[in-house]
Amino acid sequence: MSLSIIVAIDENYGIGKDNQLPWHLPADLKYFKAVTTGHTVIMGRKTYDSMGKALPNRRNIVISRQKKLDLQDASLVHSLEEAISLCSSDEEVFIIGGAEIFRQAIPLISFMYITRIGHRFDADTFLKGIDWNEWEEISREDREPDEKNAYKYSFLKYQKRGS
Ligand SMILES: NC(=O)c1ccc[n+]([C@@H]2O[C@H](COP(=O)([O-])OP(=O)(O)OC[C@H]3O[C@@H](n4cnc5c(N)ncnc54)[C@H](OP(=O)(O)O)[C@@H]3O)[C@@H](O)[C@H]2O)c1
DSSP: OEEEEEEEEOTTOEEEBTTBOSSOOHHHHHHHHHHHTTSEEEEEHHHHHHHSSOOTTSEEEEEOSOTTOOOSSSEEESSHHHHHHTTTTOSEEEEOOOHHHHHHHGGGOSEEEEEEESSOOOOSEEOOOOOGGGEEEEEEEEEOOOSSOOSOEEEEEEEETTO
16 A cells, blocks of 8 residues: 655645635646545545535545544544554555645655645645655646636656655
């Protein structure tokens, strides 16, 4: 089983604002859906709340310290390790945020799917803790703005060196 994160960041590593995404970029939502559909997705409770419901056609695992959360459409666990332990028969598992969960996951992952957006947004949540020397870019797709997507963006995939 390999563990990956998938995240969209702005030029300042911003990922969120007021428990929402700071931008509207439908091409990235489409990419996220294509990459993660059919897989298990692991997320923090705040990211689950920000979506309002589980992502369809994926097994959703939500991490919280609260013992009595009533989630109808997702599995509740109480640590990242517990989430990962449920995935031993998966091929690739996606950790989808937010910042608190990414910070704990980065030492454990082999791949990062990063959408870099060519703009600086007003954000209150940031992706932290990546030592870029440890990562090799293995694929890259650059996209120009169009009528539906107002910013330049790139889909990048990184592999941890030596993994
Ligand atoms: N740009 C992107 O790709 C992207 C992706 C995902 C999210 N986001 C954004 O990121 C923001 C949310 O990120 P966030 O860092 O505030 O929250 P988060 O990581 O989604 O969730 C944090 C919560 O997870 C639980 N948690 C964290 N560590 C835990 C542990 N070790 N054991 C048990 N439970 C644990 C706690 O839930 P309880 O409080 O219930 O105990 C904690 O409050 C939003 O703005 C969202 O839109 C952006």
